Amino acid sequence: MKIYNWGKTIIISGVLKYGAKFPSENILTRKFGFSRETVRGALENLEKEGLIERIRGSGTYVSFKIEETSKKKVGLILSYLSDYFFPRLYDGIKSIMDEENIQIELAVTKNNLNEEAYYLEKFRNMNISGIIVEGTKSSFPNPNVKLYENLIQKNIPIIFIHNHYSNMDFDSIEMSDAKCSYELTKLLIDNGHRNICGIFKYDDIQGIERYRGFMECMTEHDIIINDDFIRWYSTKDFDYKFSKSSLNSFYKKTKYCSAMIAYNDEIAYKYADFLETRSEKFFKEFSMVSFDDAVLGDRDFKIISGIHPKEKLGRLAARSIIKMLNDNDWINNNYSYRFPVAISEGNSVKKLVEK
């Protein structure tokens, strides 16, 4: 299903356009690490749906044409598209836009401000009706203020998802990050854990909020946070901070921790994999909680995670921007929403038995 979803997303979203070469079986096998049979099955399904065409002796090509019509267009700025839970978020948005016969104009920033600036300029020069934005480097004041102001002057409604900027006043649809983090931390404490380490992202307001919830829960339970147990990273720092040597040094500092709260499931499973190779015994006794409920791969180990509403959030964002398109006073009306806390099942939290 993973390859199928990935392929469908990059084709329907227009990342790979009609006639473009689609990755070969060999490349996909290497990229996803699934068996050749699985890859072939996914390609067959994509072909059945008319998304790709396999031409013997030549290769596989995209056979799906995005209609270039006079449809209403809504801009969608996301940090990522084809990985993690993003395909499901996109599906949610797409399903509503399709119902309303609205075309999505897609932009992917990789959390880079230059990309955000580029797409905001592009949208201004297009006939775009509204924009759904996931903010870039949202923990810092945003330098593209003027570009946003230009769009407002053209009366183009804008709604944020996941986050928002401290130096602008847009409505946003978000998770209850701090509250969710509070509940996850409480779960660890209720299971006897006090030495809890954490990895958080500092260039994203969700990272700061998730730290805040953790911090407030620890404080309320009179547990002092050990500074050496906290690790901050950013999009730019990622490769360095998750290199083996860097993780090793964090592992050594947190040897007396019995649990971890991780910024999201990507990080959590990355650290779990590292731990397992480092010390299987330690890993077996170690507890973890995390965010987004985006299960990665097939494992026995399922992390208890704050649930990201995925399609649901996508649908609500799409419905909200559509309402805003028909609301002359969108700028004064409230379209913000916080999804209540929901926490997934899992087997990643163990009761700590005092020795």
Next chain:
Amino acid sequence: MKIYNWGKTIIISGVLKYGAKFPSENILTRKFGFSRETVRGALENLEKEGLIERIRGSGTYVSFKIEETSKKKVGLILSYLSDYFFPRLYDGIKSIMDEENIQIELAVTKNNLNEEAYYLEKFRNMNISGIIVEGTKSSFPNPNVKLYENLIQKNIPIIFIHNHYSNMDFDSIEMSDAKCSYELTKLLIDNGHRNICGIFKYDDIQGIERYRGFMECMTEHDIIINDDFIRWYSTKDFDYKFSKSSLNSFYKKTKYCSAMIAYNDEIAYKYADFLETRSEKFFKEFSMVSFDDAVLGDRDFKIISGIHPKEKLGRLAARSIIKMLNDNDWINNNYSYRFPVAISEGNSVKKLVEK
């Protein structure tokens, strides 16, 4: 003077106590990189003032006794003490405390939250009348809230310097960091610079504010900030982010920049030294602005820098906490102050001639 000041500070502040061994000539020569004559001169001056005693064949010892009296005590929490402008800040505080016959109880955190927690606990269990605090990791919500609340319950007045916490409501004495950054950036722009790179600190609210001022000035002049030109670091990341290989990669990304705004003079001169070894020609044409006006070493190159009020800020902080000690309603009265922008002379900004 540097060794003398350093020695005096660590003795008078009680870091090295009466009878403790003072570093030898050899060690000081290595530590500061001055000549043996300079080191000897400094030691002679310290001896003349009765701060140290040199015993032939044995070594050098601290001969200054801090009076252990029933004096009123004020706690002072600083991130650093013996480097940068901190001795001058300390001198300012000390001068007022001496006038008022108040003893300083000193704590140095190195921007580590464990140290902050340790000293706050210690102060609670001591007979302390008030506290001057430089916040630790001030850009993040602070986890030592309860320790601060305990002190308030004991009616111990607290005032912050340099920064403050977003999740507590204390008065603070600060520089106008964002405004100062705006003016420094404007100076660069007025001299024709548009491709400006920046290095900022992310675990300190001063870092975020200095970024904000830079960002607002760029935005107002319709210059879009290039994400690749911005580098963030923290206390924990320092060694990695200022390693030669890491600076090299930043240098390559910013080759088309004609100017830089640096978080402070320590960083600015560090980068200047790096640039000079990397490409003398580039360095000669490169412009820099920075903060704190803490000249480091003797150089031809003097960076234009936002002036930190040093002794002045120290004296104001001391006077404020003393007033608060005599104010039953200190918690409701306003003791906050922002020093107005002041910018130093220097030769680090060159007019950019279009080629």
